Amino acid sequence: xxxxxxxxxxxxxxxxxxxxxxxxDAVEQGFASLARGGVVMPPVLSMALEEMNAEVDVKTAYVPxxxxxxxxxSPGFFNNPAKGLPSLNGLMILLSAETGLVRAVFLDNGYLTxxxxxxxxxxxxxHLAPEVTTAGIFGTxxxxxxxxxxxxxxxxxxxxxxxGRDAGQAAACARDIAAATGAACRACDxxxxxxxxxxxxxxxxxxxxxxxxxxWLHPGLHITAMGSDQAGKTEIAAAALAAADLYVCDRVSQCxxxxxxxxxxxxxxxxxxPPELGEIIIGTAPARRDAQxxxxxxxxxxxxxxxxxxxxxxxxxxxAGTRITA
Amino acid sequence: xxxxxxxxxxxxxxxxxxxxxxxxDAVEQGFASLARGGVVMPPVLSMALEEMNAEVDVKTAYVPxxxxxxxxxSPGFFNNPAKGLPSLNGLMILLSAETGLVRAVFLDNGYLTxxxxxxxxxxxxxHLAPEVTTAGIFGTxxxxxxxxxxxxxxxxxxxxxxxGRDAGQAAACARDIAAATGAACRACDxxxxxxxxxxxxxxxxxxxxxxxxxxWLHPGLHITAMGSDQAGKTEIAAAALAAADLYVCDRVSQCxxxxxxxxxxxxxxxxxxPPELGEIIIGTAPARRDAQxxxxxxxxxxxxxxxxxxxxxxxxxxxAGTRITA
Numbered sequence: 001x002x003x004x005x006x007x008x009x010x011x012x013x014x015x016x017x018x019x020x021x022x023x024x025d026a027v028e029q030g031f032a033s034l035a036r037g038g039v040v041m042p043p044v045l046s047m048a049l050e051e052m053n054a055e056v057d058v059k060t061a062y063v064p065x066x067x068x069x070x071x072x073x074s075p076g077f078f079n080n081p082a083k084g085l086p087s088l089n090g091l092m093i094l095l096s097a098e099t100g101l102v103r104a105v106f107l108d109n110g111y112l113t114x115x116x117x118x119x120x121x122x123x124x125x126x127h128l129a130p131e132v133t134t135a136g137i138f139g140t141x142x143x144x145x146x147x148x149x150x151x152x153x154x155x156x157x158x159x160x161x162x163x164g165r166d167a168g169q170a171a172a173c174a175r176d177i178a179a180a181t182g183a184a185c186r187a188c189d190x191x192x193x194x195x196x197x198x199x200x201x202x203x204x205x206x207x208x209x210x211x212x213x214x215x216w217l218h219p220g221l222h223i224t225a226m227g228s229d230q231a232g233k234t235e236i237a238a239a240a241l242a243a244a245d246l247y248v249c250d251r252v253s254q255c256x257x258x259x260x261x262x263x264x265x266x267x268x269x270x271x272x273x274p275p276e277l278g279e280i281i282i283g284t285a286p287a288r289r290d291a292q293x294x295x296x297x298x299x300x301x302x303x304x305x306x307x308x309x310x311x312x313x314x315x316x317x318x319x320a321g322t323r324i325t326a
Numbered sequence: 327x328x329x330x331x332x333x334x335x336x337x338x339x340x341x342x343x344x345x346x347x348x349x350x351d352a353v354e355q356g357f358a359s360l361a362r363g364g365v366v367m368p369p370v371l372s373m374a375l376e377e378m379n380a381e382v383d384v385k386t387a388y389v390p391x392x393x394x395x396x397x398x399x400s401p402g403f404f405n406n407p408a409k410g411l412p413s414l415n416g417l418m419i420l421l422s423a424e425t426g427l428v429r430a431v432f433l434d435n436g437y438l439t440x441x442x443x444x445x446x447x448x449x450x451x452x453h454l455a456p457e458v459t460t461a462g463i464f465g466t467x468x469x470x471x472x473x474x475x476x477x478x479x480x481x482x483x484x485x486x487x488x489x490g491r492d493a494g495q496a497a498a499c500a501r502d503i504a505a506a507t508g509a510a511c512r513a514c515d516x517x518x519x520x521x522x523x524x525x526x527x528x529x530x531x532x533x534x535x536x537x538x539x540x541x542w543l544h545p546g547l548h549i550t551a552m553g554s555d556q557a558g559k560t561e562i563a564a565a566a567l568a569a570a571d572l573y574v575c576d577r578v579s580q581c582x583x584x585x586x587x588x589x590x591x592x593x594x595x596x597x598x599x600p601p602e603l604g605e606i607i608i609g610t611a612p613a614r615r616d617a618q619x620x621x622x623x624x625x626x627x628x629x630x631x632x633x634x635x636x637x638x639x640x641x642x643x644x645x646a647g648t649r650i651t652a
Contacts, residue, residue: 071382075421
């Protein structure tokens with residue numbers, strides 16, 4: 001039976017959607033639904049193409065209360081930059097939760113993923129960070145910029161320090177964050193100093209050895225670690241994770257495989273079941289107790305965020321895109 | 327970086343592709359590549375939505391020698407017929423194996439899956455069946471018709487017997503097969519007689535209890551079992567599987583989870599590692615030895631078939647479809 005499928009491009013989506021509070025709220029609702037139960041979120045399908053220095057991940061989640069569910073295909077082809085192409089691209093598909101019919105294809109080249117990943121950082125900061133005058137960012141890529149902008153929407157910091165392995169990139173990133181947020185931003189070549197000065201630190205690197213050390217923790221600090229999304233990655237020393245007053249996962253079953261929790265467990269630390277971000281949101285797990293606590297949130301990226309952002313995009317997109325009768 | 331994505335509908339694909347020998351050859355090449363090694367085919371991502379009486383399967387395979395690889399999303403929403411919609415639909419995506427960029431989206435509602443599934447039956451018959459004067463078909467759905475047509479292309483039988491639980495449906499199916507193949511076809515209400523009279527039997531039912539019994543096997547018989555593609559399904563008695571001279575899987579790792587092999591292993595039978603269809607094709611495993619043997623091929627459906635059919639579709643499609651700059 002013929003039905004209409006909407007095809008939306010990255011340009012359509014950039015025109016209709018940007019990182020704002022309603023978008024952050026939509027992703028927050030996704031996490032809340034995850035905690036309320038009834039969500040069906042299978043393990044990530046991950047295909048490594050070693051010959052190509054590439055990897056393809058597929059995520060999906062059915063979320064009760066949403067009319068549709070998203071399925072996302074994220075290829076990472078790490079030889080692409082040498083060809084003048086971005087490493088990451090891909091698309092998202094929206095299917096009816098009633099009939100399974102394809103409702104939309106988002107040829108977004110990863111734009112919706114960028115947005116929902118940044119939004120998750122804002123959700124973590126909203127529910128876990130203390131008052132923030134200075135924010136610290138590790139990393140200098142797209143997510144470094146977006147995480148700073150997202151955090152600023154929920155914790156309007158006055159200052160921002162950026163650390164990266166490349167000083168020039170860190171300076172460029174600091175300039176971009178200053179332009180986007182109005183905060184006083186600068187690059188800082190000492191990651192310890194970034195943490196020391198900040199009440200909120202977001203780590204956005206692909207590090208495979210921990211950068212952020214236990215000794216750098218101080219009272220009144222929240223850290224969101226969003227760089228590690230694969231078994232080989234880690235940004236936070238396991239001892240730091242264990243020393244925090246509160247450690248929170250986006251999804252425990254994922255963090256144990258590909259988040260900071262994996263490395264900590266491998267060292268015999270963090271044996272207890274941590275709470276999930278959604279449980280903090282709906283109040284079934286305790287949040288930060290006081291301004292002095294050290295909290296850490298481990299984000300690996302969930303299919304629930306994809307379903308939430310895709311539904312939000314459909315609601316915002318109006319009549320844009322191409323209709324195909326399939 | 328903007329790139330062109332081709333959007334093709336079921337109508338485009340029905341116009342350009344039908345079940346013919348070049349299409350069967352293309353799927354055969356996929357199986358051959360699987361046997362030659364280097365194929366990356368992750369386990370099927372399967373999401374059961376019990377609340378909806380639905381299931382979503384995702385398959386993909388990277389096949390060396392193909393410029394692109396397919397990823398297929400197959401939703402099965404089994405309450406759809408009551409709403410006047412087909413249970414099965416879905417889409418296929420073609421991605422560049424060099425860059426991961428999306429090259430095409432096939433909004434095919436499962437048409438390519440129908441073709442590649444039928445083609446696999448023809449490949450099995452070509453390499454395993456003896457001479458066939460009478461073909462037997464269990465089941466009366468789309469695949470019953472397509473499997474008969476596909477088999478006729480490689481084993482041009484003169485007669486065809488169709489068994490199904492509903493006599494009217496079986497008669498309609500027999501009429502359609504007669505019209506498509508020119509063979510003398512009739513419905514038969516005794517599945518044992520169908521097997522007795524046939525040299526090639528294709529089982530295409532969603533049975534959850536075995537239909538085809540060990541006592542019905544006779545010299546000079548090939549059976550292709552393609553109905554079982556999930557853990558709960560089985561069409562062939564485990565004792566029949568064990569009694570065959572040769573049992574072949576499309577992919578052992580899948581048959582053991584969702585094919586006939588699963589039920590047999592659960593009964594402690596078939597402990598040895600069976601050969602795969604691709605190994606028969608490239609000659610690294612022995613095929614039928616003589617006209618008297620009983621052979622069985624267990625087809626669960628592989629991502630390799632999807633990549634092969636999608637590549638074939640792109641080669642055949644000409645300038646059809648809609649180009650979207652993403």
